[in-house]
Amino acid sequence: MHTQVAIIGAGPSGLLLGQLLQRAGISNVILERQTPSYVLSRIRAGVLEQGMVELLRKAGVHQRMDAEGLVHDGFELALGGRRVHIDLKGLTGGRTVMIYGQTEVTRDLMAAREAVGATTLYEARNVQVHDPKGEHPWLTYEHDGQAHRLDCDFIAGCDGFHGVARQSIPADALEIFERVYPFGWLGILADTPPVNEELVYATHERGFALCSMRSATRTRYYVQVDANEKAEDWSDERFWNELKARLPQELADKLVTGPSIEKSIAPLRSFVVEPMQYGRLFLVGDAAHIVPPTGAKGLNLAASDVSTLFDILLKVYREGRTDLLARYSQICLRRVWKAERFSWWMTSMLHRFPGADAFSQRIAATELDYFVGSEAGRQTIAENYVGLPYEAVDPLPTPELQVPAHCA
Structure with a gap:
């Protein structure tokens, strides 16, 4: 079998790339190790930057998002009982975020792909990458008990942190940057308003807490816990009591509790690999970078990677611009590192670090107070939260300076 772009991974980034390529008439095949139901069972992010919202509209999968998603003009910081509103729309010239769960994004993309008969092979096992540095890379995999080969022009590794794509690149060709945080987020999903x-986003002497949502009737809450904690040691009652203790009293008093329908602990880490490409193999999303969830950047960074790769491939196939292929890492990493910085900053400011001395704690509290007390500071938070602009893959050339004849 031959296709123009082979995509490893049918998570939201792989499906979104496939949808954009499909609409542009560029053939693609997606190989996914898991079943569709397993992919849809992953409970992940729910805050979409405006750039990602616009990209989903460009991909033609926006109808349900626009009907059911919740547009948010701002968010709140609860600082030791004091509530500060960050006016995203007012501070960024009208930009907002959309609350729409990653599971729903994935469901919409799956439905769109199925509707046009595009090829997604689920339960494709033992995927292997071959000759990514050559002009004709190819994949081998097992499906329905048979061995198969997929020839292609390019490979997109959208298979996550533990996927085969990054592991297919020689270790000495990559540089890894990583920070593991000494705590995690215990999160629950509940059908409560x-x-x-x-x-x-709440900071408290007991630790960080986040009150999020998936819809007007489904909520997602988190509390900071020690990295060694186990989700099974937390009853629903214990979780709700701890959450209430970390919120301002007026919020704690009106918190509606209920049985959890999902409960898990997410470790926090910052991770970036450079470069994000190896020949004709391109790493997308979690395969190349991980951010702490504090800044709501993980899924959104994957979307900006997809946008960059799609724009480059579009120019390759329509204009023969193979020179742009080498720009993928440069463009993506500029935005990745800015998002890593923001996520690190939010994490550092809002969490309690075990063993931190009194000086460090006071400096963090003062820095946060400085930013929220200044319009320029709030604007910095807001413009990062709604998402920095996507960079053009082929910016207009700078006009040459016209040198006057008498100066030549």
């Missing part, structure tokens, strides 16, 4: 109309 949100405690607040906007998200609330």
Whole structure:
């Protein structure tokens, strides 16, 4: 079998890339190790930057998102009981975020792909990458008990942190940057109304907490816990009590509790690999970078990678611009590192670090107070939260300076 772009991974980034390519008439095949139901069972992010919202509209999968998603003009910071509103729309010239769960994004993309008969092979086992540095890379895999080969022009590794794509690149060709945080987020999903109309990020002497949502009737809450904690040691009652203790009293009083329908602990880490490409193999999303969820950047960074790769491939196939292929890493990494910085900053400011001395704690509290107390500081938070602009893959050339004849 031959296709123009082979995509490893049918998560949201692989499906989104496939959808954009399909609409542009560029053939693609997606190989996914898991079943569709397993992919849809992953409970992940729910805050979409405006850039990602626009990209989903460009991909033609926006109808349900626009009908059911919740547009948020801002969010709140609860600082030791004090509530500060960050006016995203007012501080960024009208930009907003959309609350729409990653599971729903994935469901919409799956449905769109199925509707046009595009090829997604689920339960494709033992995927192997071959000759990514050559002009004609190829994949081998097992499906329905048979061995197969997929020839292609390019390979997109959208298979996550533990996927085969990055592991297919020689270790000495990559540089890894990583920070592992000494805590995690214990999160639950519950069919209860949100405690607040906007998200609330709370810092407290007991630790960080986040009040998020998936819809007007389904909520997602988190509390910071030690890295060694186990989700099974936390009853629903214990979780709700701890969450209430970390929220301002007026929010704690109106918090509606209920049985959890999902409960898990997510470790926090920052991770970047450079470069994000190896020949004709391109790493997309979690395969290349991980951010702490504090800044709501993980899924959104994957979307900006997809946008960059799609724009480059479009110019390759329509204009023969193979010179742009080498720009993928440069363009993506500029945005990745800015998002890593923002996520690190939010994490550092809002969490309690075990063993931190009194000086460090006071400096963090003062820095946060400085930013939220200044319009320029709030604007910095807002413009990062709604998402920095996507960079053009082929910016207009700078006009040459016309040198006057008498100076030549």
